[in-house]
Amino acid sequence: MNIYESWGFKSNPFETLPLPANRKGSSLMVGRSQAARKIVKGLVSSNKYVTVEGLNGVGKTSVINVSVFDAASEQIKNGSGPLFIPCRKVFQLSSQKSADEFKFEVLTEIGQTLIESKNTLPIPKGYSKSPTNPALNRWLNSIDQRAAGFSSPIGGLNFGSSSTNTDGFSKSGLEKAVRDWLMLLFPSPNEGGVVCIIDNLELLQTSKAAREQIESLRDEVLSLPGVRWVLCGALGIIQGVASSPRMAGYLQKPIKISDLDSRSASEIFEKRIQYFRTSNDAELPLKQSEFVRLFSLLRGNLRAVLSECDTYCMHVSDMQDDGISITENTFDDWLDQQIEDAFSTSQEYLGKRALQIFETACEKESFSPSEFADFGYDKMQALRPQILALETAGLLVSTQDEADKRRRTVEVVPKGWKVKEYIDRLKRDAQKK
Ligand SMILES: Nc1ncnc2c1ncn2[C@@H]1O[C@H](COP(=O)(O)OP(=O)(O)OP(=O)(O)O)[C@@H](O)[C@H]1O
Ligand SMILES: [Mg+2]
Incomplete structure (x- = not known):
């Protein structure tokens, strides 16, 4: 038996997945009203992509999910203002995924989201109820149907010519079906749209990689009508993407998600x-x-x-x-x-100099290698190998920004905080003696 069930709980109350964009996520959410307001304002007021950044594990994905869900619930209750529908999947880029594959994934998930949201979709002018899309549903949700493709115009939506070849359909028919449906539901940006998140951009490791991927998606995928994008990442990566001339004018200023206070932490546990x-x-x-x-x-x-x-x-x-x-x-x-x-498995990396650097890093929590002077160095190149060694010890994590060296791209990870606690205790004990 699951240990939590044996203690009288439905399931694990400490699951580490982001809070989902549904009622459960909304009920477990604590604080963040300010950030949520900013996210919704960003979606309502501008066509540029909303961007969100903050340290690892602070609650970025959760606040986006829940704020979009809450905004949608509000709209459905009051019937006024744009309707934002959270896409059922949060997307991630990877160097292994081509732009075409990513586009296919996005179109599929948006199609599925529209199918699943049939009871809450807007009703276009001239319709008595929001049009459904049985053919797309069949194609997306039945393997047999997918192999056969489809071609009939259904529910007033014209599906493009389809091929009996799945790939052929995926490139033409699926895109047209999803685009047409989106345009019918959200004829102008003021009506809202499906909100899609590209999350964890820092996993691309360098700002250059993140920039190149986003640039390659800009005109094809990120410009789909009736879709609003939120880009999210840690370690200065959003700023890295924003610094590209090709992205100038496409991104809103990052919304920063900072640590909750300890009172909110108590409330999280309680809830x-x-x-x-x-x-x-x-x-x-x-x-x-x-x-x-x-x-x-x-x-x-x-x-x-x-x-x-x-x-x-x-x-x-x-x-x-x-x-x-x-x-x-x-x-x-x-x-x-x-x-x-934590200390004993990193001790071998913590010589006198490394220890000093680590302690300075902890004071800062996150920093840029360009702050080398605070670490007692006269050039950045001298600090870099030290950061690398502390990364190898599993105490820091970093991304690289080739273009802007001032960006805060290094942060202390959980193991690092345990080691810091060990060092602090040693110091306190020494003082007592
Ligand atoms: N405001 C909140 N109230 C309650 N629980 C929260 C809140 N924010 C985050 N959590 C919980 O904390 C965990 C981390 O949240 P989340 O995944 O959103 O953080 P993140 O900043 O996106 O992390 P990462 O850097 O790994 O992407 C999740 O399990 C989530 O359920
Ligand atoms: Mg996240």
Whole structure:
């Protein structure tokens, strides 16, 4: 049996997936009203892509998902203003994916989103209800049908000529079907559109790679009518994309998502307990105050906090299975062990100089290699190998921006924060002596 079920919960309250664009996501969301307002304002007021940035795991994807869902719910309730429909899938670029493959994926997911949203789609002028698209539905959702292609104009929408070859259809028929449907539903940008997110741009590692990919999609995919784009990334990558002359005028100013405060962290824990518990006496082996301690230790990286909570719960369950009793100290002992393990596996990288650099990095939380002077160097090239070594030790993560060296592209990762805690404890102990 799932450990959480055995403790009286529906499922794992510490799942680390972004909050989804649905009622569940909306009920688990804490804080972020300001960022949500900015995202919706960006979608409503401008055709340029909305951009969102923040440190790893801080809650970027969640705030986009939930703010679009909440805006759509508002619109459906009040019936006024543009309607934004969250695309059912969040997209990611990769150097292995061609522009054509990406386009196919986008068209497919938008088609599926429209099919799934049939009860909430806008009703175009001259229609008594929003047109459905059975042929596209059949093509997307039935393998047999896909092999055969389709050609009939249905529901007032003209599907282009189709080929019996799937690939031929994918390039012509699918695109035309989806475009026509989108144009019918959202004849002008003021009516809203399907909101698509391109997430985790930092996974492309360099600003150059991200820029090139976005540029290659600009005219074909990112310009689809009735689709609004949100680009999201960590480590200065959005700024890297924005600096391309070919993207000038296409991107809005980044909306920055910063750490939540510890009161919000408490509330996150509370809401999850309420949402996932199946009875009022259901209890987790982790206290709210312990959740907040992890939140402060990991500097607001919620993804890391939730993941640690899950690891701890597994640990407790293992202890229970082994007949070891759980005491007031169980959490502290476990955390001490985590911190010690993090230090012992990076100790060999932490010579005197590296340690100083690491501590300066922690003070900054995120930084650019161009801040070399703060690290006691007189040129950037001297700092780079040190950053690389700390990355190898798993304490920092970085992307590169060839064009703008001032960009904050390096940040401390969760293991780094544990090591920092270990070092701080050593210092405190030394002072006491
Ligand atoms: N405001 C919030 N309220 C409650 N839970 C949140 C909130 N923001 C994020 N979370 C939770 O924290 C975790 C991390 O959120 P999310 O994936 O959105 O962060 P991110 O910044 O997009 O991360 P990454 O850098 O990995 O892409 C998720 O499990 C999500 O459910
Ligand atoms: Mg994310």
